[in-house]
Ligand SMILES: O=C(O)CCC(=O)C(=O)O
């Protein structure tokens with residue numbers, strides 16, 4: 111069976127490196143604003159870039175760079191003309207990580223229109239990770255005491271199945287499948303045998319069918335592909351994104367699809383990063399290629415309705431000076447379904463409002479995709495009354511401008 115002691119939670123074994131694991135960009139980024147060299151306010155769009163040129167900056171003419179809007183400070187407001195003849199306000203609501211709000215990014219008619227497009231297409235249950243067959247389940251004896259506590263079993267399942275259980279759920283499972291016979295709340299080496307993982311696996315698969323609320327993400331979704339629709343709003347959305355982000359048009363055009371998500375009662379999405387940590391050994395996703403990791407430089411999320419109660423977007427570690435990945439995970443803070451109240455920042459849903467943030471820093475030497483900003487952990491709090499509709503638009507970027515900007519568009 112799986113060796114209990116060999117699965118110490120080292121953060122990186124779970125695919126979630128700690129801040130210490132090579133996270134350098136955040137240290138550079140979150141220093142005094144005047145020393146901040148990641149935000150290039152001086153760079154200009156090259157004339158005639160026509161979808162292939164990137165942005166350059168005065169210090170480095172001709173070299174394309176990604177750009178991040180500075181934010182300046184909480185409360186800062188900038189006027190933007192995202193739609194001809196209309197003014198939108200870009201409000202800085204947080205600096206670590208940098209988060210913006212744009213009220214009325216969509217009108218209420220536009221929101222309803224997008225909801226109808228999604229309904230016409232039909233929505234499907236959202237899944238984050240496949241529930242697997244339990245074969246890869248790595249028992250997480252975090253403290254190395256050769257037995258698994260209730261919390262350690264929860265962590266094991268959070269990794270293996272994307273299911274978030276509490277102590278009572280685990281006890282119930284033990285009693286139903288007949289393990290932990292002495293009911294001490296620990297699984298010792300003697301209590302774990304070759305059949306244990308299979309029994310747990312079967313139990314969890316059934317439980318998720320019966321109680322989807324235990325999933326990491328409880329919602330339904332669909333994707334809308336602008337290049338497959340003549341819809342004028344979808345085209346105008348592309349335009350707004352381009353004006354807002356000031357990123358090369360090629361990036362905006364390349365992955366233009368967006369996701370519409372619907373949460374019913376108890377719908378939620380536990381804390382996650384929208385992108386993946388840099389890993390030299392894997393490619394950034396350029397297509398739906400499952401081998402590559404997801405690289406989403408930026409998130410633009412829009413609330414499509416007013417939620418009667420709950421459904422805030424929570425940033426549990428925003429501004430947390432003592433943030434540490436291991437502590438965050440092990441204390442169950444990812445579980446927004448039950449811990450939303452402990453979040454440092456919560457954005458209230460409001461129809462038409464966009465929330466915008468950068469999942470990555472800019473790598474200072476390449477000018478392109480840098481580390482993930484670990485402070486961007488976020489998720490959707492449970493909807494306690496009514497329902498919630500959102501749309502997600504991610505700006506995907508690979509490690510290199512040569513790849514991203516060279517793509518000839520049809
Ligand atoms: O529902 C929310 O407020 C957050 C959704 C989210 O983070 C996502 O879909 O990636």
Ligand SMILES: [Fe+2]
Pocket residue numbers: 382383384488489
């Ligand atoms: Fe997200």
